[in-house]
Amino acid sequence: ILSAGAIATPQLLMLSSIGPRDQLEEHGIPVVSDLPGVGSNLQDHPVSGLIVSAPPEAVEKLSARLDSSGLNGVAFTKSRKDKERDDRAGVDSGPDLELVFLSRLDPLGNPVKAFVHDFQGKFPQLHTNPWLQPVRDLLHKTGQFLVTSVVEGKAKGAIGVVCEFNHPGEKSRGSVRLRSGNVRDHPLIDDALLRDEEDVDCMLEAIKLIRQILLSPSMRKWVGTVEINGLANSVEELAAASDEALRAYILRASGTTWHYSCTARMGDPADPDVVCDPHLRVKGVQGLRVADASVMPFVVSGNTNASSMMIGDKCAELVLRDHGLEDAGARKSCGGGGCKKCVKEAPEAPEAPEAPE
Ligand SMILES: Cc1cc2nc3c(=O)[nH]c(=O)nc-3n(C[C@H](O)[C@H](O)[C@H](O)COP(=O)(O)OP(=O)(O)OC[C@H]3O[C@@H](n4cnc5c(N)ncnc54)[C@H](O)[C@@H]3O)c2cc1C
Structure with a gap:
């Protein structure tokens, strides 16, 4: 699961042979999955x-x-x-x-x-x-x-x-592009x-x-x-x-709010610019998900931190479901008292005492 944020996630994908073919070839990186959308579509709130x-x-x-x-x-x-x-x-x-x-x-x-x-x-x-x-x-x-x-x-x-x-x-x-094939070089x-x-x-x-x-x-x-x-x-x-x-x-006199997002967007896998399917799986490779602000198709119309946390939470749920462990996930994420399953299994609540007059 790659969760390095909307700047580093596309950089790491490209360095790992997943990204736009022309850019990878320019830096001598062999192509495993040609995904033109990696690093494109960068959005922020000015x-x-x-x-x-x-x-x-x-x-x-x-x-x-x-x-x-x-x-x-x-x-x-x-x-x-x-x-x-x-x-x-x-x-x-x-x-x-x-x-x-x-x-x-x-x-x-x-x-x-x-x-x-x-x-x-x-x-x-x-x-x-x-x-x-x-x-x-x-x-x-x-x-x-x-x-x-x-x-x-x-x-x-x-x-x-x-x-x-x-x-x-x-x-x-905007975009995040490779400056070189060296992981230590900051992206453009x-x-x-x-x-x-x-x-x-x-x-x-x-x-x-x-x-x-x-x-x-x-x-x-x-x-x-x-x-x-x-x-x-x-x-x-x-x-x-x-x-x-x-x-x-x-x-x-304008600046960033550091709400970088959308550089590995999810969507319909048939769309060539889409990087992740709706289950956050990176197209064209096995066993790799992205779970951070990069997967937003467009930047949310409010601050991005809470949405990014929800993407992480959703990713955990999807992984548990893949392994047939959704019950464990539900129990864990509700803390053992809030989800439908826990509520069903909880002992009946004692009758409320009569209200004083
Ligand atoms: C100064 C600032 C103020 C902000 N204020 C707000 C705010 O008030 N409200 C709000 O909603 N949002 C705010 N944001 C935005 C919010 O923090 C982000 O939208 C959110 O954190 C994005 O989550 P993420 O998981 O996509 O990426 P991140 O939270 O950036 O997580 C990515 C992590 O990956 C790590 N990483 C990157 N590359 C590597 C690597 N090669 N190896 C290992 N680790 C790596 C990074 O160190 C980082 O910890 C602010 C952001 C900044 C920078």
């Missing part, structure tokens, strides 16, 4: 937003009330452009915009340093695990995004709203974030909505200095920024 300095009195007042975790509230909504897309396709795909209100209100600190420090502290593996180098490379984008939004050393607190765009379009499909990643013009239209709607929220009467009092590099150096400039300026800002 993020952009507006972050402004909070005035000193806001830092004092709000820091007592808001946890500076970086995430104080989430709201989902749907852009007009995404609704148009749905209408064209005859589907209802739900909200595409996930707005996250965040604050960094450390009366002693500096918001940019706080953001960077969090990455150092919370995700130590990101800095030490050699397999995560591609992720570190992509992280730089987000670092730049935060630095463009808040000028270091000038404020003690920042508030903002960022938007995760959850319905990347057809043209925003094309994240294709916001390459689809319509995705930028959706994000533009999001940024305008965020601007409206930040400049609304109830939020305006928490907005201090506005210094959004290349976009606005005052509240007035932010309010007046044209669509063209906002589009340019989005393309410059």
Whole structure:
């Protein structure tokens, strides 16, 4: 069972002779299963937003009330452009915009340093695990995004709203390709974030909505200095920024949410671009399954961690079923008290005592 994540899984498949014939041959790797879909279809959720300095009195007042975790509230909504897309396709795909209100209100600190420090502290593996180098490379984008939004050393607190765009379009499909036949060489990643013009239209709607929220009467009092590099150096400039300026800002100041997925997608085995069948088995080889975010046919329209865990859980169930052990699996995954079988076998519950008058 291969479960190395949507970047390393396609790399390992290709190094193991499973992948697009032309790419394998280019690197002198013999072909066992010619699967053109391995490493294609990379999807992610781009993020952009507006972050402004909070005035000193806001830092004092709000820091007592808001946890500076970086995430104080989430709201989902749907852009007009995404609704148009749905209408064209005859589907209802739900909200595409996930707005996250965040604050960094450390009366002693500096918001940019706080953001960077969090990455150092919370995700130590990101800095030490050699397999995560591609992720570190992509992280730089987000670092730049935060630095463009808040000028270091000038404020003690920042508030903002960022938007995760959850319905990347057809043209925003990237790829993971082999750099060489050496397992120690990092793969070549094309994240294709916001390459689809319509995705930028959706994000533009999001940024305008965020601007409206930040400049609304109830939020305006928490907005201090506005210094959004290349976009606005005052509240007035932010309010007046044209669509063209906002589009340019989005393309410059967007980053990844690390929701890489779909690079070994499952589906109908007759489809040449499908890598795994619906039982997660890799086409053309025996005894190999993929169980991670790579198998998603398209990225889920929310954060990817829970879905990835469910893929792992489903994989365990499929393996147990292959070996005629589904009862053991059911018992194990419900902890012995929740599945249909356990409930059936459980002793009858004693009658409830009569309720007092
Ligand atoms: C900084 C960051 C923040 C995130 N925040 C959120 C969030 O808030 N909410 C959310 O839902 N999702 C979040 N995600 C995304 C979420 O973590 C992923 O979608 C999820 O972990 C994907 O699971 P996976 O099993 O596909 O891959 P992973 O969890 O990446 O697991 C793959 C594992 O394989 C290992 N591996 C790779 N290559 C090899 C090899 N050759 N040999 C041995 N081991 C190898 C890796 O070290 C890793 O442990 C975040 C991701 C990152 C990086």
